[in-house]
Amino acid sequence: MKYEIKRFKDNQVAAKIVENGNLHIKIRGNTYEDLFKVAAVKDAWDADIENKCNISILTIYCLIGQRSDRRFHPNESFDLKIISKFINSMKFDKVEILHPHSAVSLALINNSTEISCFEYVKQAYNKIENPVLVSPDAGAYKTTHYFAEKLNADIIPSNKVRINGIPQIKIQGNVSQKNCLIIDDLADGGRTFKLLASELKKQGANKVFLYVTHAQFNFGFRELKESINHIFCTNSYKDIDDDFVTQYKVV
Numbered sequence: 001m002k003y004e005i006k007r008f009k010d011n012q013v014a015a016k017i018v019e020n021g022n023l024h025i026k027i028r029g030n031t032y033e034d035l036f037k038v039a040a041v042k043d044a045w046d047a048d049i050e051n052k053c054n055i056s057i058l059t060i061y062c063l064i065g066q067r068s069d070r071r072f073h074p075n076e077s078f079d080l081k082i083i084s085k086f087i088n089s090m091k092f093d094k095v096e097i098l099h100p101h102s103a104v105s106l107a108l109i110n111n112s113t114e115i116s117c118f119e120y121v122k123q124a125y126n127k128i129e130n131p132v133l134v135s136p137d138a139g140a141y142k143t144t145h146y147f148a149e150k151l152n153a154d155i156i157p158s159n160k161v162r163i164n165g166i167p168q169i170k171i172q173g174n175v176s177q178k179n180c181l182i183i184d185d186l187a188d189g190g191r192t193f194k195l196l197a198s199e200l201k202k203q204g205a206n207k208v209f210l211y212v213t214h215a216q217f218n219f220g221f222r223e224l225k226e227s228i229n230h231i232f233c234t235n236s237y238k239d240i241d242d243d244f245v246t247q248y249k250v251v
């Protein structure tokens with residue numbers, strides 16, 4: 001199937017189906033505009049009676065709002081719920097989501113399944129000499145443990161705790177002389193990884209690498225370069241042009 005999207009002068013988007021068939025839309029999905037474009041295409045596709053027996057799939061590489069997987073305060077909006085309701089209103093037969101921040105996305109979005117990031121982690125792992133995997137917090141432990149089993153690699157858990165409001169890193173293992181590969185779902189500013197990488201180096205780690213699926217890095221790489229040797233990520237959030245970063249193309 002084929003579709004066209006046009007934009008009016010006031011920024012309204014409209015879609016037109018130019019060839020019928022199964023619908024498979026692939027988007028970054030990290031903007032509300034992306035989701036509205038999808039809604040326009042799906043509405044046009046649904047309107048055509050010839051598509052009634054066809055299948056519709058939506059692939060989202062970087063789901064907007066995935067971190068807001070709970071109501072943080074009683075007087076604040078639960079953003080992932082709002083976003084999920086909008087996606088559910090489009091009634092896709094299948095929604096695929098690359099490495100969601102938590103299982104809440106999969107619970108809230110109907111017919112959803114996870115696309116694993118394992119193949120990208122494996123590519124990063126194979127670029128480094130005999131690395132130990134490091135999980136940066138409790139949330140990342142389960143996934144990193146699963147990857148360690150699949151790669152037959154060692155895992156060292158770490159935890160982020162706050163003492164008098166100041167984040168402190170607790171590493172639960174010996175990293176002396178080791179190459180470390182920190183694995184997590186996303187980097188926003190990257191402060192979590194900067195702190196962890198400096199602590200790993202302080203405890204004698206040889207080199208420290210970072211893998212994240214969704215690479216925002218909103219404050220650039222200058223400070224991260226002080227303690228991290230190289231970053232591996234996908235381009236699910238944006239394209240990055242920097243020798244410090246290896247990006248696996250998903251979109």
Ligand SMILES: O=P(O)(O)OC[C@H]1O[C@H](OP(=O)(O)OP(=O)(O)O)[C@H](O)[C@@H]1O
Nearest residue numbers: 067139184186187188189190191192193
């Ligand atoms: O780049 P940074 O600003 O350091 O942020 C990155 C961290 O933030 C996210 O977790 P989050 O704090 O949202 O996890 P939570 O679900 O435990 O609150 C993500 O999983 C990383 O661990």
